Amino acid sequence: MEQSERQPLLPSPSQNNNPRPLSLGDPHVEVPTEFQDSLPGSGPGKNLTWTSAYILVVSRVIGSGIFATPGSIVKSAGSIGLTLLVWLFGTILAACGMSISMEYGCMLPRSGGDKVYLEHTYPRPRFLASTLIAVQAVLLGFTASNCIIFAKYTLFALSVEPTDFQHKALAVGLLTTIIIVHGRFLKAGIAIQNALGWVKIFLIGAMSLTGIWVLLLRFFGNSHHIIPQESFTSTLSWDSLWEGSNWSWGLLSTAIFKVMYSYAGLNNINNVLNEVHNPVQTVKTVCPSALLTAGGLYLLANTSYLLVVPIDDIKNSGELVAALLFERLFGDHIGRTLLPLAIAISAAGNVMVVTFAHARINQEIARQGFLPFQNLLSSSRPFGTPLGGLLVHWIPSVLVISIPPQGDVYNFILDVEGYPGQLFALAITVGLLILRYREPNRPRPFKAWLPAIWLRIVVCLALLAAPFIPPPNWKGDVDFFYATYAIVGISVILFGVLYWYIWTVLLPRRGGYTLEETVETLNDGTNVTKLVRSYK
Template sequence: MEKGARHRTNAEKNHPAGSESKTGSGEGGVSLKKEIGLVSACGIIVGNIIGSGIFVSPKGVLENAGSVGLALIIWIVTGLITAVGALCYAELGVTIPKSGGDYSYVKDIFGGLAGFLRLWIAVLVIYPTNQAVIALTFSNYVLQPFFPTCFPPEFGLRLLAAICLLLLTWVNCSSVRWATRVQDIFTAGKLLALALIIIMGVVQIGKGEYFWLEPKNAFATFQEPSIGLIALAFLQGSFAYGGWNFLNYVTEELVDPYKNLPRAIFISIPLVTFVYVFANVAYVTAMSPQELLASNAVAVTFGEKLLGVMSWIMPISVALSTFGGVNGSLFTSSRLFFAGAREGHLPSVLAMIHVKRCTPLSALLPCLGPPSPPPPPASVKQRQDLGVSGEKL
């Protein structure tokens, strides 16, 4: 016990950012409050992982795996790989208790130049495109029911996506507590939607609809297997687990990060793996591999087959899931910009905190992305037609 306490004290001395005041103001001025408890920490991890991937990625995994059985194994293995990575990040998070996630770890371990490059790649490429495409996916699922026989208009898609980004940026600028409440609510909504899918799958199994789960049928291949295709299947599965490291971007705002960071990871990753595997089991109780491969949005097709007049629940669930994904991405990426500015790798104005609200307001605004020409209409439509959200880039 004494050794652990001594190690923790030394870590706090070496990295004072991890032991800031809970009141939001320390001796040096205003600081970010420690307002994120265990439940909200789990909400950030689960909410960032579960975007639109599980609703569309099963098609890509199955297509490249070549059989239902191998596809389910890939979902389990990618979950285990994610768990290993998350455990490594849990150790890094308590050893280097700074906000900023990957950037902070790369900078402290490999030096300032490596951290600078990692930061600017995220600032210029990763997060602006990430948030834009998640928001476009949200607007597509909201507007598509109003245009059942054609694509929604490009102007409408972009306008709704912009409104989504602006609204959630305002929420994050206003209050950390509001932002975490939004994240908690939409994470609960995602889990309820996936729980509905799993329950319907259990009902189907109870009715004897488990033809594709029997071993002789589950491993019946519908294409010639190859190492390259299996690797692509793993890539598709990994896409759906992306976001598992986002809690490390807000380490300094966690209540007792030495306990809650590992606990949140231990709870969230097994939960997501369980949900993903059994959601895929549910899908194949209602759809054959051929039907699943023909679908551009697997969960929507699943709902149409089993929910009847209530099938509208699935596209709304996907829309709400992506809306929560935008919030989680804004919340965490702003802390990356804040950490970079604090270290001198971005303009110092981005390290400023609102005096009354204790939010990194100036770091949130660049998360909307630098000015750039809109993507050509065909590229957006091709993404939507393929069911690819691009959420975890």
């Protein structure tokens, strides 16, 4: 069917009094699921089966978090008992957030994820939600943390005492290679990230089972060389479990941010639904499967860390706690070389799936006219891939890897990513309640449990306030001012609001024009929304 023969996408009745050209990305256009395959410019096609979708989610969730964050989480919590409590609480919050994303994904089954949901829920002020998403995607949508972990574990496995430059060069090299693979070889990139995803699941499964193995050896009296008797007994005593607990909400909030980072990506499939076979059913099954997989493996992995590695060593391990576990269990050769190298490969797999999804979000943003060089960044030419979106993703990622000094930069990146994320999570969660009231008759193949929605709202508010509660000795988990990450996150949001006000309100008011949307089709069939000036 030629484009001129397509049925028009009609606006909702509430918009009939204000007709305007509509675009594929318009948040008010209901795109029926049966038209997803035939929409022009909707993407490179249905390339993702259920298995590929599952790997896309699991490989995004199980990244560097479980290998790198436990040391910082233990340092913030202070005790084994509180550490496990933080992980349990974070898992519950992750489930709440997942259920909300599932309702949105089944209700609006098209690519774009949070961008689509915010635009649909908050159409006024006009362009504000789109602008904030664009600013957040460009300034904070980087893939730096897993590139850093790849570099650290690779150099650790090779017994190299790296310089700051070697760390950064290896991390940038990984990201650049992945950009080339996803930009030139679409199907090969998907196949590689699927393979790395299965390797990752096997790796963390093997690591998680070491805790059970140690317990069995202890039961049969054969693990004295791993854990001395007095250390094992004291670790499992009730008093020792809670010894040294830090109950400061400011410190615990950063630990919760890191747990939630370890679960980030449960909604990764929502970003690429145009490329998924049977998207609604896939969302309803893939997301819970990924949560159960990650949650079970995380529980066993933390048990292994806390049973095998002394808690003081964990607190001082930085991002290398998994390397300490393997070295203690398997010795210098296997434990220090092969398994850390496998963790590095796991981190590379995470970078692949994050880059895959973020490039498509950036492409959707460009298609709606919120980025410069719109035609170039929106097009899928010449290889049928979002090359422009990949480039937009590459630039801030390289800057974040290259500019800050090594040291606490990993934890700082996680906190900076996490704080604005809570602002958007709060807006999306409240928005779900708004949509249930505003559009009660809209089909919802999945509905989030109402207590889960309210729990997430309360926790989001608490986490947003937490950075401004001084921790003990006025010192957080990094060497910066304890609220620096919150200040940076708020600054990014305020910059987005200021940018929106200047180009959509102030300049049009002074110039005597309004911004209107018109649809244009590129040579490759991609629909883009042109923002043009309409003079009065």
